[in-house]
Amino acid sequence: MTELPRDVPRLRSIERYLLVQLAAVQRALQEAENSITTKPDSSPPRWGIAWKRAPVGQTRVGILHRADCWMAPRELLDARAVFEARRQEGRRIEPCDSCKPHLP
Template sequence: MSELPPDLPRLRTVVTYLRGELVRAERALNTAEEREALAARRRPPTEPPAWLIERGIGAGRLPVRVHVGGCWDSRKRCAPIGTDQARRALVEGIPACPHCRPDTALGMPE
């Protein structure tokens, strides 16, 4: 910003002007946020991945469970995997989620 005036009346004028500009900027920000929220609600939800692998906690983060993509019991430690990877994980002994039963969905009886 440029040099501010030294006298009180002109400083008050600058402050009044800047307060008005701040109000205008806040209104524009609110309008933009509302527009973005509306656009987000109109977007169709993204498709969940077909299969998920849940990893454990800790340094190794080994796989602990296989899930169907939309499983309600999947957690933040899940990552998407392909069909072949899901089958391979089940064959290698990684447990299937008891709720979504990916083994059944893949046609792999116990």
């Protein structure tokens, strides 16, 4: 652990900061525990497609991500929209290596 200051005012400031952080973590933990026990996730699966840049006339490559992937774009799609994007000519969609989504 890093060395703490010896004066009381700075120690009180550190204590106050740590208590605020502890309270925030406890609230988040309680909310997470309550959400697990009270409601299962019944929403339909969603995906996002991050498009790579491609020169004009070449096949455009997209990376398919699950909605909870850290690399997913903001715009999320349902299965129908992903299927339509996969059918468009001149496009290729590959699964993300991180989240490994199941292609709809």
